[in-house]
Amino acid sequence: MKVYDEKHLKNIVLLGAPKSGKTLLAEDMIFEAGITHRRGTIEGQNTVSDFHEIEHERGNSIFATVLHTEWRDYKINIIDTPGFDDFVGEMVSALRVADTCVVVINAQNGVEVSTELIWNYADQFNKPVIFAINQVDHPKSNFDDALESLKQSFGNAVTQMQYPVNQGEGFDAIIDLLKMVMYKFPAEGGKPEKLPIPESEKEKANRLHNELVEKAAENDEKLMEKYFEQGTLDEDEMRAGLKLGMIHHDVFPVFVMSAKKNMGSGRMMGFIDNVAPSPLEAKPETTIDGKEIAFDSTKPTALFVFKTHLEPNLGKLTFFKVISGEVTSSSELINSQTGAVEKFHQLFIMDGKTRNPVDKLVAGDIGATLKLKDTYTNQTLHAKGFDVTINPIEYPEPRIRTAIVAQSKGDDEKIGEVLTKIHQEDPTIEVGYSRELRQLIIAAQGEMHLAVCKWFLENMYKLHVDFVTPRISYRETIRKPAQAMYRHKKQSGGAGQFGEVHLKIEPYVEGMPEPTEFSVRGKEVVDLEWGGKLVFYNCIVGGVIDARFIPSIQKGIMEKMEQGPVTGSYVRDVRVMVYDGKMHPVDSNDISFKIAGMMAFKEAFMNAEPTLLEPIYDLEILVPEEIMGEVMGDLQTRRSMIMGIDSKGKYQVIKARTPLAELDRYSTTLRSLSQGRASFSQHFTEFVQVPFEIQQKLAKELHEVEMA
Ligand SMILES: Nc1nc2c(ncn2[C@@H]2O[C@H](COP(=O)(O)OP(=O)(O)OP(=O)(O)O)[C@@H](O)[C@H]2O)c(=O)[nH]1
Ligand SMILES: [Mg+2]
Known part of the structure; x- marks a missing residue:
């Protein structure tokens, strides 16, 4: 060829x-x-x-x-x-x-x-x-x-x-x-x-x-x-x-x-x-460090992988564009992300499933190869010494999420593995086990996307699954200050345990003044993995608690924050001042102070007007004028706040803020409301307080789940 x-x-x-x-x-x-x-x-x-x-x-x-x-x-x-x-x-x-x-x-x-x-x-x-x-x-x-x-x-x-x-x-x-x-x-x-x-x-x-x-x-x-x-x-x-x-x-x-x-x-x-521009006349590619690479076949080789696909009975096909230099059917290139060497054995020009073998492809061309070991969509392969990483593709965020469960228990692990492979081929599918929700969550672009995913699991991997409604990641926080003390004491047989902690907790807001009522000896700001902060102050004076036990108190508090006192959800945005306590010369140890810290925190939290926060998403919905009313009406039933309406060509763009809890299968509703003529995108924006009546209901429900 x-x-x-x-x-x-x-x-x-x-x-x-x-x-x-x-x-x-x-x-x-x-x-x-x-x-x-x-x-x-x-x-x-x-x-x-x-x-x-x-x-x-x-x-x-x-x-x-x-x-x-x-x-x-x-x-x-x-x-x-x-x-x-x-x-x-x-x-x-x-x-x-x-x-x-x-x-x-x-x-x-x-x-x-x-x-x-x-x-x-x-x-x-x-x-x-x-x-x-x-x-x-x-x-x-x-x-x-x-x-x-x-x-x-x-x-x-x-x-x-x-x-x-x-x-x-x-x-x-x-x-x-x-x-x-x-x-x-x-x-x-x-x-x-x-x-x-x-x-x-x-x-x-x-x-x-x-x-x-x-x-x-x-x-x-x-x-x-x-x-x-x-x-x-x-x-x-x-x-x-x-x-x-x-x-x-x-x-x-x-x-x-x-x-x-x-x-x-x-x-x-x-x-x-x-007339259409050739790669030479098109905009040059850029690397992650902002350099331009012109399509030039005389330069060292760089390929950008834009697609991988697992073909049954054949193996993994990797599709790429040659960004610089040329690639041959026996090239050896380096994966810029992993450093792994990838050896080519074949090179193809593709026509659907037909592979036309070629010996060489030059800058600007698009080709495929089979059986690369460890290279996925969005990665760069380059010649030794030509260390470049092409700017990756930014994919849109998922718009639908569901929890997935295996019909037969033993398949759980395999499903996780296969879904990871599917994600590597299609980065718009995201998969992960949520420790917080204790569910395997799959997020995709729409109902049809999920259905295709299920089809693959069933037909290619013989794995039978059900989709179930995913839980929502709530957060707990407090609205007013409160104090509590807890004494942990165990003195029956063997070595005893003793620790007493007095603490005060307050809602934390960015930029608030430092506490003045205590004498602050130490401060630690913890950026919580799940968003928000814990600001921890050591305000112990006169050595009533030994400095070596302070980290244990903080550890106990963190553990409670991972399983909030009200619903078991993550806690965020609190500050804690540990200002008093007691030690025992023999029985005090790390575990005692950890327990005392945790229990004091829990008690203070429950007295500090605990509230539940829910994730809110920004929606942007593109709809034909004539169904605006229906789409807006539906949004209103979902506790949405309409942020604005613009027109775009013959369409309207509705911007709204909606709690995630109200967005379950929104893509399906929108599709049926509009007979497929509307579309939307969503992204997480913030956590806000759940309305009181809903909070009460959730506290009961979630606590039951927690206890189950
Ligand atoms: N009358 C007529 N029908 C056409 C023409 N082009 C496509 N169709 C029909 O339209 C339908 C869709 O054609 P496709 O080529 O699958 O359209 P597509 O754009 O690839 O669709 P998607 O892959 O779903 O995005 C088929 O039934 C085609 O026969 C055309 O020029 N004239
Ligand atoms: Mg088509």
Whole structure:
């Protein structure tokens, strides 16, 4: 297989709302270039991209799939991504290594909620964007509305390159505004005939062509001058202008196609060859210490791993982009995170599940290898002596969490192990045993994401599990000062135990003045693992408690803070002044003071108006205008505080603060309220006091759990 240099490589990612036609478009692209000899269909479950059994079962993409096509003198690496935002992790990984985004729009729907979300990512990565308005053969296709919705959402940079002559069932012709020809397709699609623009379309085509010329000229002063002198630009000049515009996000070219009828993908590939930036023209990669690495095959090797996948009967496939230098089928590289040496034995260009062996890949290219020992998504492999770590991908936070239990007890450990493997492949799934909640918690992007995870456990690993509602991490704190003393005394037989501790506790707030009522001999500020602080003061005077017992008192207090007196939840934000006590010359020891400290703390805590805090999350919900009311109504039933409402294109963004306890399966509710047309993100913001009635109920419930 031919090795393409960095000038002749293009890396694109297919993005777009669910069912817009990305997978089918990828199928067209590789068929047109002769990589495959038959076009699969979604319904026939035989596309190159959707090759996993679970994708067939569900009828949509779940994984990002790497394919390639060779069009004219260029190699285009294509990554087809899933549209459902449950699988956003796959999309973000693919976006990270692509140099151009092709955002597929369904001509029946125009911009959808998912398009807006995808846009946020494309924009954040600052990658050039091409829009492909697909499905123009559909009886309900409305190209003009779809184009208008693009302009409304993404502004003036939306640049029309083409329009369909006869959309709907009879669709078979496109007017191209750059080349000023009409492409007319045979009934089976494929290679079109190039025809002159018919008389009836001339006026419209000329007008739109002039707009396009102007748009191309705007991106460069020299082109602008030329345009004023000549009144127009030639094709090459237009390409140069459009390329600059694409790189700077001033131009988002819009193409027309029908993936189903195989019409239009060839012209877009030609444009990608000639205009979309190559890795050399794209923004250089950056390392974690802020250095730039240009795609240069003459430099030492560095690879960025953007995906790993465990294939049954095959082993682990590692997908990477060559950031610098070149990689061969026998390279030896170092994992920058672990320092481990990874030896390559094979090198592939992938087309779905087909592995095409190659000897070498150069900077800018995307490839895969098998059986690397210890390398995972987001890691860098580099040549010896070229010590770099490429900036890792930042994945969005999980939006749904559940506790997971094995149907047969003995499987618990195995489930933990398998889930850790799943997390290594898909970092948007987080897994961990919560010591606090005493549950194995799995956090993911949505119901469908969880279902896929369960499918894997059951089908690949024969592990049967149930999802159960997870407990909530509450915190305990106090609202007023209180004092207590405790004497621990045991004098029956053998060595006795004796320790007496007097202490005062107070709510701790950042920046509060130091205590004045005691004489402070020592102070320790403990940043608690679970958030908040314990500030511990030793105020013992006259040696009534020996200095060597003070750490034991603190230890006893810490132990109680790990299992709060009210509900067994973690305690936070208290300060403790140990100001008096007693020792026994023989019987006092560490354990006695630990117990005395713990018990005195517990008693003081219960008298200090203990309160329960609950985790609050910031939500950002993207919804179509017409269902705003319902979504807001639902939020109100969840003890939410609405923080603001903004509009974004034809959508509204609701910002709210909601207790985690009220967010159980929110993604499911939102999906059914909106028929899948809304989306949300969430992140933890703070702990706040639980309303009194709820606290009483919880204190009882949680204490029962604790005692069980
Ligand atoms: N009429 C028509 N149908 C299309 C076209 N492209 C795709 N479809 C149909 O739309 C459905 C979804 O197509 P896919 O290619 O799976 O869409 P996708 O964007 O990959 O979907 P996800 O993987 O779920 O995000 C299938 O039933 C296709 O046959 C098109 O150009 N015209
Ligand atoms: Mg798909």
